[in-house]
Amino acid sequence: MNYNDDLNHFSDENPSSDGHLFLKPRVNRFAITFVIVAMLSVLSLGIAYLYGGYTNKFEEATKDNEHTAVALSEHIDSTVFQVENLSGDILERLAYDGDSPPALARLNKQFRKIAQDLPAIAGIFVFDSSGNVLVSDKVSPLSFNNSDRAYFRYHKAHPDDQGVHIGSAVESRTTGDLVIPISRRIEDSNGNFSGVFLATLKVDYLNNFYAQFLDSESSVVVLTLNDGEVLARAPYLATSVGKTLAQGQIFREYLPHRTSGTVMVTSVLEGIDKLFSYKVTNRYKLFIGIGITKTGLLAAWYGEALLASSAIALLLIILLLLGKVLVNYISLSSTYEEELEKAFAIAHTLSTEDALTGLKNRRYLNTSLPTEIGRAKRNNSPLGFIMMDIDYFKSYNDSYGHLLGDECLRAVSSAIYATIRRPGDCAVRYGGEELAVLLPDTDEAGTRKLATDLCFAVSQLGILIKAARWDG
Known part of the structure; x- marks a missing residue:
């Protein structure tokens, strides 16, 4: 067999040999392209994640500070109104x-x-x-x-x-x-x-009260007159009281157009860039501002960004291994946020509801009553309010014990809650055996009728006490 015969024989026995030689460069190119695309994808996702965290910090701070500014404006208005x-x-x-x-x-x-x-x-x-x-x-x-x-x-x-x-x-x-x-x-x-x-x-x-709302040392709460003169500030700064913010950007550029909002400005007193949420109070036109430095706002994000950047660099080196880590990290982050939201929801419910009766508590009433009074005055609408006290409750407790006393309170509260039909009406346990009902847009006749209905509903419970007497 000559050389050509040997070559033909080799080709016959290995019909795919030429194909392998042709396929190998294509696989290499595909692998390189895949790695490049994967690396670019990871890099893009990493950048998107970092930017999302960056913007979320501002959005969360804006939302929280605006809610706090509204609450503090209502507090100072309520105090002056008293x-x-x-x-x-x-x-x-x-x-x-x-x-x-x-x-x-x-x-x-x-x-x-x-x-x-x-x-x-x-x-x-x-x-x-x-x-x-x-x-x-x-x-x-x-x-x-x-x-x-x-x-x-x-x-x-x-x-x-x-x-x-x-x-x-x-x-x-x-x-x-x-x-x-x-x-x-x-x-x-x-x-x-x-x-x-x-x-x-x-x-x-006021300084101590406002200090309760500071998230960190980089946060500040300030109360001023409508001309910008500082009345109170937390954390307290001795040189701040009496100073004016009238030349600041908020008073010069934003307040003439909007009485509330959130802006990034340079602090007049400190010369530092801060994210400020502000609100002019409805009744007395005082100014409440809540600010946090950009550095303080992003302090947590800087740490997150450093970790994420390290993770991205590691992902680019060991793509498949750290891909799984990234998925787990995102999953854990999502679970943590959900649990945190649930915890906040539970905490909010516990802070405004009475644990024994399920009615709203006195803290809720102290917050909502001034608001409803203000709304009624603004809208020139009636506002009904019923205060109730369970007769002979002390005697009932003494006769039957606190466990049955608690059952009595729950039963009476349930009857009251079931009698109130409008969504805007609110039943409250004011304290001990004292209960209250707040009735927006309800005149005297409507309030009296509901009070009668409540008495009837409670009487239908048939709660009796032996040797009942008036305890004063």
Whole structure:
């Protein structure tokens, strides 16, 4: 067999040999292309993941801060509204009782009780037309003159302003602490200026209250007048109170167009870029701002980004192995977020519901009642409110024990809940055996009818007690 015969023989015995030689480069090219595409895909996904985490940090911070700004604006409006209601009552009493020593003694007693019940109040005063103290909440009589205070001069010069006036933070002459004056003009029967009613809020109280809402050391909460003058700030910065934010971007560029929002601006007081959520309060036009530095906002993301970048680099080296790790990581992240959302939902429910009865609790009422009152005033609509107390409950507890007492409370609460039909109505366990029902858009007749229905529903439970007696 010659050489050609040997070659033909080889080809006959290996019919695919030429095909293998041709297929091998194609497989190599496909493998290289696959690896390149896979690496680019991983790199693209990694970049998308990092960018998504980056934007999510801003979105989450915006959402949380805007909700907090609304809550804090309602809180300060509610606090000032309490003072406004108090001032109206005091002006009526002064007009009716005068400023005789017995009348002032009664006011002193009332002022001391109010200051004790309201921790935000630093002091309550009534000044005569010359600025001398007529009466205060202090045990010992005071003898100083406040005619030089800005709020006193304001009321003396503005007879047309009959409402409350919120002034700049000042140092109290009785305690030396920083306070926010909330004042109101007093007039005699002829409409002439006869003095000033003053209640002061503790700046420290507001600072400490706002500090509860700080997520980190890079967060800040600030309260200002509508002209930008700082009243309170958390964390407390001694040089901040009395400073103005009027030249900041929010007051110059954003507030003229929107009374609430979230923007990235440079802090006037610190010169640092911060994500600020702000809200102008509905009633008294105060400014609430909640900010966090960009560095603080992204601190957690920087750590996540470093880990993710390392993972991406490792994925590019060991594609198949770390592909599985990435899937597991995403799966764990998703599970963690779901569990966290469930935990937040449970925590929210526990914070607003009474564990024994399933009704809303007093904390919920303290939040919703001022809101409903404000809504009713704005809409000029009625607002019904029913307070209930279970008669003989102490005797029932003493006779049958606390377990049956709890069952009694649950039964009565269930009856009340079943009787309330409108979605907007709210049943509340106020405390102990005290229950309440909040009825938006309900006039007196409707409220009375529902109260009658509630009494009937409870009576149908047939809960009896032996030797029932009135416990006072």
